Structures are given as C-alpha cells and as structure tokens.
Amino acid sequence: MRKSSAALPPIFTAVVDPLLAFLRMEAMSGILLFVAAVVALGWANSPWAGTYTELLAGEFTVGFGGAQVHFTLAQFVNDGLMSIFFFVVGMEIKRELVVGELNSPAKALLPAVAAAGGMVLPACIYLLFCAGSEGAKGWAIPMATDIAFCIGCLTLLKGRVPRALVVFVTALAIFDDMGGILVIALFYGHGLHPLWLLAAAGVLALLALLNRLQVRSGLVYAVAGAVLWYFIHHAGIHATIAGVLLGLMIPARGQRPVREVLEALKVHSAELVGRGPEEAIANEELLQIEEQIEDLEPPLNRFVHALHPWVSFGIMPVFALANAGLSLSGMSLDSLTHPVLLGSAVGLFAGKQLGVFLFTFVAIRAGLSSMPGNAPVSQLYGVSVLTGIGFTVALFIANLAFAAEPALLGPAKIGILLGSLASGVAGYGLLRVLKPRVAAPSPAASMPT
Known part of the structure; x- marks a missing residue:
C-alpha cells in the first residue's frame, strides 16, 4: 500500500515536493529554456568548446534492417526529438480548434488577424535587409512567437496583465505555429518524391480511420507515427511535419457523450x-x-498531459542546448551589421510588435472584434512587444534555411538571440511600469479569443 505524503521522510518531501511544484508551472519551461541557451553559449565560448562541437557531431543509427536512419546528435535533436515537440503542438492546435479558444470564427478572428500581421511584417522587414542575397532564404526566421518565453514573462508580471490578453497571446501563438508549420512544409523541404508521399498519404488515411474508430491506444499511434515520420523523411518534406499531422489525427473527444x-x-x-x-x-x-469516467477523457488530453512535461522540461531545453551554442570568437562591431543578423533581430523586435499591434488595433477599430478583456491600448502594445520573443521556432527555421551555410547560420542565431532578448526586456519593462488598470468588461466587450 502506497504511503501518504505525511508518512514520507521529511527529506523526501523537502526534495520532491518543490520539484513537483516546479513541473506544474508552465512558465518555468521558459526559464529553463533561457538557462539552457546561456549554458550552450557559455560552453561554445569556453576552453572546452571543442567538446561541444564533437558531441553534436557524434553519429549513430536509429532503426533496424533496411529501415535505418543515420543521424548526428544535432540532427537527432532537430529532426527526431523536435518531431515530438511538433506532435504536442499539433494536438494543442486541434484541441483549441475543436473544444478550446479557437472553436468558433468569432473567437478565432482577432488572434488570427494579429498573427497574420506578426508573420507578414517581420518577413518583409527581413527581406528589406536580405533581398537578392543568399540570406533571403531565411525570410521566415522572425515569423514565430515562442509561447514558453512569452507566457513566462507574463507570469512574472503577476496579474498586471488581464487574463484575456494572456489568452489572446496564447491563441495568437497557436496561429503563429500553424503559419510556421505551413512555411516549413512548403518552403523548407528538399525535393519531393511522389512514391514516398503516396505511402505517407496511406498512413494518414489509416490514422484518420483510427481517429474515426476512436482508437485510444498510445502504442498504436506511436507505431503509426514512426512509420509516417519515416515516409515523410524520405518524401522530401521536413520530417517534423509528421509530428503535426499525427497530432491532428488524435481523437479530441471522449468515446461517449458527457451527458x-x-x-x-x-x-x-x-x-x-x-x-x-x-x-x-x-x-x-x-x-x-x-471505466465510465475514463470514457469522458479524450485520448488527445491524455497524450498531451503525459508528454507536455517531457517536451517543456526535456526536449525544448535540449534543443536550446544543441542550437544556441554559438562561438563569438572573431566577432567585431562590423559583424553586427551583417544583413542576416539585422534582418532577424529587427524583424523580431520591430516587425513582430508593429505587425501584431497594428493589425489588432485596426481590426478592433473597424469593429471586427472587441478589445480582449477591455484592456487599455497601452497593455495591448506591451504584449505585442513580447511576441517578438521568437527563440525556439526561429532557431529551428534558421537551421533549415542555412543548414549548409554556417557563415549565414551564425549571424542568424545572433540576430534571433538579440531580437528575442530585446523583445522580452522591452515588453516586460513596459508592462511593468504601466498601471495594472483593467476596466471591467461589459457583455458587449467580451473576450474575442
């Protein structure tokens, strides 16, 4: 029989209870990401920098028989582990679309408009610096918002921002993820192979059938997902898209009606x-x-609940550790004027805040939607600045765009770090000094997200 927490030794509760509290806090994943990035940056510029490079370049094989894939450790993190990250993203997108904050056009309109502005304007600003050069391939780098960092900053503000604006930013980031996924699928593949695409389509059809039949076994979906990943990897589309597609195929409703x-x-x-x-x-x-209560819980909720801690506190920090390590040796003031660096940094810092704020403000003024939580315009601008934190997906896209061009990948990573840091500090500082004045929302000004 399991002991109650009161009967456990004090040393156990003193160590385990704080750890459990840490894991329950979503915002902590943003702090862990930051720590991992700092560690990577320090390691890559330390006397032991060679070990960092050697570790990531280490090769190994996954699979058996003829179905083998050869990876370096860096590729395993970016192509393999990040597929699990995108699997969770896919499930979260589906949950929001089916039963969450995006389950109706009225709720989804404002964050969708804001996300469009936050993707189009940063890409345009990036191209102002890089159009006509090899760096133009990275135009999508400043498009995405890192929700972990963003929510981490908002959590540190302790209620100075209305909950409706926090939900608005979360919904906006979901649309950002959708846009980023489409961009990766359409523009960062490596030549399509029809037969492998046909095989992947067959697996997707099987997954759709499993969804229809309300299959609840995680093992079944894991095997089908691994096969889908293998086929998409050979089809010429980036393999992480398999994670998103698998996530969208997980049943989002229970086996039986709640009533x-x-x-x-x-x-x-x-x-x-x-x-x-x-x-x-x-x-x-x-x-x-x-068993009857279990019928109420959709497989999607169960899978997200099981995987989210591993993604937030394992995969994402490992990704940061593998990708934020950038040697600064040989850097000079001239290096800071590199077009790719400026396009990434200015696109994130200026492009995201202006795109999100202007598109949202115009939509509200045009009567398409109401202000989230009836918040002041100054707070809307503050959270718009925070959306320029684009760490995880921005680094991911930079790796896809410049995988074979380290001379461009380095400036892109520095630009991402500078743009994200500037957005986080400026957004947090602005929201911190603003009065936490939130007008009580009227029924006509209900939260549009």
Whole structure:
C-alpha cells in the first residue's frame, strides 16, 4: 500500500515536493529554456568548446534492417526529438480548434488577424535587409512567437496583465505555429518524391480511420507515427511535419457523450448508495465507475498531459542546448551589421510588435472584434512587444534555411538571440511600469479569443 505524503521522510518531501511544484508551472519551461541557451553559449565560448562541437557531431543509427536512419546528435535533436515537440503542438492546435479558444470564427478572428500581421511584417522587414542575397532564404526566421518565453514573462508580471490578453497571446501563438508549420512544409523541404508521399498519404488515411474508430491506444499511434515520420523523411518534406499531422489525427473527444456518461453514473451511484450497510461494494463495481469516467477523457488530453512535461522540461531545453551554442570568437562591431543578423533581430523586435499591434488595433477599430478583456491600448502594445520573443521556432527555421551555410547560420542565431532578448526586456519593462488598470468588461466587450 502506497504511503501518504505525511508518512514520507521529511527529506523526501523537502526534495520532491518543490520539484513537483516546479513541473506544474508552465512558465518555468521558459526559464529553463533561457538557462539552457546561456549554458550552450557559455560552453561554445569556453576552453572546452571543442567538446561541444564533437558531441553534436557524434553519429549513430536509429532503426533496424533496411529501415535505418543515420543521424548526428544535432540532427537527432532537430529532426527526431523536435518531431515530438511538433506532435504536442499539433494536438494543442486541434484541441483549441475543436473544444478550446479557437472553436468558433468569432473567437478565432482577432488572434488570427494579429498573427497574420506578426508573420507578414517581420518577413518583409527581413527581406528589406536580405533581398537578392543568399540570406533571403531565411525570410521566415522572425515569423514565430515562442509561447514558453512569452507566457513566462507574463507570469512574472503577476496579474498586471488581464487574463484575456494572456489568452489572446496564447491563441495568437497557436496561429503563429500553424503559419510556421505551413512555411516549413512548403518552403523548407528538399525535393519531393511522389512514391514516398503516396505511402505517407496511406498512413494518414489509416490514422484518420483510427481517429474515426476512436482508437485510444498510445502504442498504436506511436507505431503509426514512426512509420509516417519515416515516409515523410524520405518524401522530401521536413520530417517534423509528421509530428503535426499525427497530432491532428488524435481523437479530441471522449468515446461517449458527457451527458450519457453522467446519467449512467447517476443511476449507478444511486443504486450503490441505496444499499444497506451490510452490503459491501465490490471492487468490480468501483472499476466499472472508473471505466465510465475514463470514457469522458479524450485520448488527445491524455497524450498531451503525459508528454507536455517531457517536451517543456526535456526536449525544448535540449534543443536550446544543441542550437544556441554559438562561438563569438572573431566577432567585431562590423559583424553586427551583417544583413542576416539585422534582418532577424529587427524583424523580431520591430516587425513582430508593429505587425501584431497594428493589425489588432485596426481590426478592433473597424469593429471586427472587441478589445480582449477591455484592456487599455497601452497593455495591448506591451504584449505585442513580447511576441517578438521568437527563440525556439526561429532557431529551428534558421537551421533549415542555412543548414549548409554556417557563415549565414551564425549571424542568424545572433540576430534571433538579440531580437528575442530585446523583445522580452522591452515588453516586460513596459508592462511593468504601466498601471495594472483593467476596466471591467461589459457583455458587449467580451473576450474575442
């Protein structure tokens, strides 16, 4: 029998309880990401920089027989582990579209418009610096918002920003993810191979059937997802797209309608309660109640709940550790004027805040939607500045754009770090000095996201 927490040794609760509290805090993943990036940057510029490079260049093989894929450690992180990250992103997108904050056109309109501005303007600013050069391939680098860092900053502000604006930024980041996924799929592949695409389509059809049949086994989806990843990897589309497609195929609703299950539980519970004190309740009857409750939980919720901590506190920091390590030796003031560096930094810092704020402000003024939480315009601008934190997906796209051109990848990474840091510091500082004044929302000014 499992001991209660009160019966556990004090040293156990002193160590484990704070760790559990840490894992429950979504914003902590942003702090861990920052720490991983700093460690990588320090390691790459230390006397042990050679070990960092050698570790990432180490090669190994995944698979068996003829179905083998050869990776360096860096490729395994970027192509393999990040597929799990995008799997969770795909499930979160589906949940928001089916039962969440984006499940109707009215709710989705404002964050969709804001995300469009936050993707188009940064890309245009980037191209102002890099059009006509090899660096133009990185035009999508400043398009995406890093939700972990963004929510981390908003959490540190402790209620100075209305919850409606926090939800608005989260929904905006979901649309950013959709845009980033489309860009990766359409523009950063390496030549399409029709037969492999046809095989991948067959796996997707099977997954759609599994969804329709409400298959709940994680093992089944894991095997189908691995096969889909392998086919897409050979089809010429970046393999992480397999994670997104798999996420969209996971059932987002329970096996039975909620009302039906609750009615059955009501009848069953009334029968058990009505028994005499001498009649014991069998374990089988308790298990029956548990099984009916499990019917309420969609597989999507279960998978997100199981994987989210591993992604937030494992995969994303490992990705930062593998990609933020950039040697600064030989850097000079002239290096800071590199077009790719300026395009990435200015696109994130200026492009994101102006695109998100202007598109949102015009949409509200035009009557397409109301201000989230009836917040002041100054707070809307503050959170718009924070959307320029584009760390994770920006680094990912930079790696795709300049994988074979380290002379361009280096400036892109520095630009991402500078643009994201400037956006985080400026956005946090602005929201910190603003009065936490939030007008009570009227029914007509309800939250549009």
